[in-house]
Amino acid sequence: MEATHDHAHDDHGHHPTGLVRYFFTTNHKDIGSMYLWFSLIMFFVGGFMALVIRAELFQPGIQIVNPDVFNQLTTIHALVMIFGAVMPAFVGFANWQIPLMVGASDMAFARMNNWSFWLMPPAALLLVGSFLVPGGAAGSGWTLYPPLSIQGGISVDMTILAVHIMGASSIMGSINIVTTILNMRAPGMTLMRMPMFVWTWLITAYLLIAVMPVLAGAVTMLLTDRHFGTHFFNAAGGGDPTMFMHIFWFFGHPEVYIMILPAFGIISHIIPTFARKPLFGYASMVYATSSIALLSFIVWGHHMFTVGMPAAGNLFFMYATMLIAVPTGVKVFNWIATMWKGSMTFETPMLFAVAFVSLFTIGGFSGLVLAITPVDITLHNTYYVVAHFHYVLFSGAIFSIMGGAYYWLPKWTGHMYDEKLGKVHFWLTAISFNITFFPQHFLGLAGMPRRIPDYAPQFTEFNQISSVGAFLLGLSQLIFLYVIIKCIRGGVKAEAKSWEGAEGLEWTVPSPAPYHTFETPPAFH
Amino acid sequence: MSSKLSLGRAFVAVFWSFLGIRKDSEYQTDITKLTIGQVVFAGIACTLLFIASLVTLVYFVTQKA
Ligand code: HEM
Numbered sequence: 001m002e003a004t005h006d007h008a009h010d011d012h013g014h015h016p017t018g019l020v021r022y023f024f025t026t027n028h029k030d031i032g033s034m035y036l037w038f039s040l041i042m043f044f045v046g047g048f049m050a051l052v053i054r055a056e057l058f059q060p061g062i063q064i065v066n067p068d069v070f071n072q073l074t075t076i077h078a079l080v081m082i083f084g085a086v087m088p089a090f091v092g093f094a095n096w097q098i099p100l101m102v103g104a105s106d107m108a109f110a111r112m113n114n115w116s117f118w119l120m121p122p123a124a125l126l127l128v129g130s131f132l133v134p135g136g137a138a139g140s141g142w143t144l145y146p147p148l149s150i151q152g153g154i155s156v157d158m159t160i161l162a163v164h165i166m167g168a169s170s171i172m173g174s175i176n177i178v179t180t181i182l183n184m185r186a187p188g189m190t191l192m193r194m195p196m197f198v199w200t201w202l203i204t205a206y207l208l209i210a211v212m213p214v215l216a217g218a219v220t221m222l223l224t225d226r227h228f229g230t231h232f233f234n235a236a237g238g239g240d241p242t243m244f245m246h247i248f249w250f251f252g253h254p255e256v257y258i259m260i261l262p263a264f265g266i267i268s269h270i271i272p273t274f275a276r277k278p279l280f281g282y283a284s285m286v287y288a289t290s291s292i293a294l295l296s297f298i299v300w301g302h303h304m305f306t307v308g309m310p311a312a313g314n315l316f317f318m319y320a321t322m323l324i325a326v327p328t329g330v331k332v333f334n335w336i337a338t339m340w341k342g343s344m345t346f347e348t349p350m351l352f353a354v355a356f357v358s359l360f361t362i363g364g365f366s367g368l369v370l371a372i373t374p375v376d377i378t379l380h381n382t383y384y385v386v387a388h389f390h391y392v393l394f395s396g397a398i399f400s401i402m403g404g405a406y407y408w409l410p411k412w413t414g415h416m417y418d419e420k421l422g423k424v425h426f427w428l429t430a431i432s433f434n435i436t437f438f439p440q441h442f443l444g445l446a447g448m449p450r451r452i453p454d455y456a457p458q459f460t461e462f463n464q465i466s467s468v469g470a471f472l473l474g475l476s477q478l479i480f481l482y483v484i485i486k487c488i489r490g491g492v493k494a495e496a497k498s499w500e501g502a503e504g505l506e507w508t509v510p511s512p513a514p515y516h517t518f519e520t521p522p523a524f525h
Numbered sequence: 526m527s528s529k530l531s532l533g534r535a536f537v538a539v540f541w542s543f544l545g546i547r548k549d550s551e552y553q554t555d556i557t558k559l560t561i562g563q564v565v566f567a568g569i570a571c572t573l574l575f576i577a578s579l580v581t582l583v584y585f586v587t588q589k590a
């Protein structure tokens with residue numbers, strides 16, 4: 001990823017080096033690399049917490065952490081993974097790829113780009129550091145529901161501040177992305193001829209701009225409830241805790257699409273490349289992505305079927321949720337049709353993409369199950385929900401991130417990664433992922449609640465299978481780290497067009513991509 | 526094509542987008558005939574329409590038999 005160190009052929013080579021370079025850089029490639037490294041580090045931090053959780057759940061009873069710490073771990077694990085690993089990874093891809101894909105010399109607001117990145121590490125320190133303050137980290141769950149989030153100690157304030165900072169960073173990043181896409185495309189690249197990844201990010205950026213302020217508002221109201229005598233969510237003072245849930249999920253459901261639309265974009269590049277066929281139904285894809293984005297604002301109530309909404313409310317959210325699955329399903333058909341009769345090869349990025357299509361679909365189906373109000377009333381707050389969102393987030397978002405990393409590593413580093421190790425990483429990840437999370441469907445159906453450190457003995461076997469899978473899954477990621485470092489250090493020289501079937505402007509510049517690209521806009525046809 | 530006709534076309538395009546399907550030839554016409562403003566307008570209008578039709582459906586479903 002940091003392949004842009006001193007290039008003999010780089011005639012703009014008078015930029016600072018070392019730490020200063022990264023601190024002051026306004027270069028989209030440097031910033032992209034920093035986002036990606038940040039995301040990888042947070043992935044390991046959050047992964048470590050997950051392994052402590054799974055170790056505790058290996059047997060019934062309390063062994064390793066006390067119940068308070070257990071709740072803190074589930075809370076911070078989720079926040080770190082969502083805001084620290086998945087979202088920054090996609091922003092990293094956006095920084096590297098969007099200017100290269102649209103033929104722009106850099107992001108529109110290069111200095112603001114630096115600031116969006118450098119806001120992230122302090123936010124991460126606040127989140128992770130909150131374990132060290134008296135009372136430990138926030139234990140309310142990532143959804144920060146009152147009353148727990150009103151009662152918690154100073155760590156809740158740290159979490160709220162972290163959310164504010166990360167929200168500001170996301171909004172700045174989104175404004176940057178929207179402006180770059182709308183104003184800096186190569187002549188001839190009309191909106192409807194943009195690469196899919198650019199399209200999905202354009203829509204994602206609008207979603208971010210729409211909902212991050214809502215989240216910021218919700219947590220600010222929590223903050224004033226905590227310290228300034230308001231009672232928005234405090235029932236004792238006439239407030240309404242369910243109002244927090246409504247506001248939170250009005251942000252929360254679009255947020256899950258924020259984490260999956262860029263993944264759809266990445267997959268829509270990998271599959272055509274390795275099937276050696278253009279994306280089937282580009283237009284349908286653009287249309288489906290836009291309507292998913294619009295409709296994602298009217299389904300939030302499916303997270304609240306058990307809070308006692310009127311039957312009409314429950315029905316509305318049930319119907320709306322089921323209907324929004326239609327355009328999502330169409331995308332799956334488009335990817336399959338792209339592969340149909342293609343001359344496919346299965347390099348690591350393609351393996352991740354094919355696994356994405358199959359496993360994400362399982363997550364989509366369990367989502368549909370949960371969308372049925374009467375079914376959700378029994379499954380809500382059980383491990384079935386945990387299984388659902390790990391299928392869409394790990395084998396969805398994270399598989400696309402890994403596939404995308406393998407796909408563009410040659411462009412970033414100038415070297416091909418170690419294909420054999422990449423495949424080992426893929427198979428270990430895909431198999432242990434399923435060992436970890438598939439049994440959680442059964443646990444949920446049998447009634448095991450989520451977010452508890454102890455459980456009834458009849459749940460033991462499936463929990464043990466899940467924990468063994470989790471450790472395998474966690475350790476397999478060290479291979480990923482090794483492959484990346486090895487690829488940065490050397491390897492077979494990558495060509496400008498690193499993959500036979502690759503299409504797009506990014507493959508017209510040399511590998512590694514020089515520090516400055518497209519200073520004069522390229523011709524696009 | 527007059528702008529009135531193409532606003533109608535924007536509604537048809539958005540309708541198909543809710544299904545997630547669009548015929549390629551139709552789409553080629555869309556991109557030459559439609560402006561971004563028309564599509565955004567039709568998108569928001571169709572979302573409101575969609576909400577209204579769901580609310581109506583729910584209203585009838587929850588009436589006492
Ligand atoms: C076909 C599409 C989908 C449907 C129908 C669906 C439906 C649902 C429903 C009904 C719930 C609430 C379950 C409960 O708490 O009782 C839920 C939870 C969740 N979904 Fe989905 N979902 C879909 C796709 C996705 C995607 C693409 C993501 C993320 C990339 C996602 C992430 C989540 C998360 C994180 C939760 C749990 C939130 C929490 O309570 O902590 N879902 N989903």
Ligand SMILES: [Cu+2]
Nearest residue numbers: 253256302303
């Ligand atoms: Cu949702």
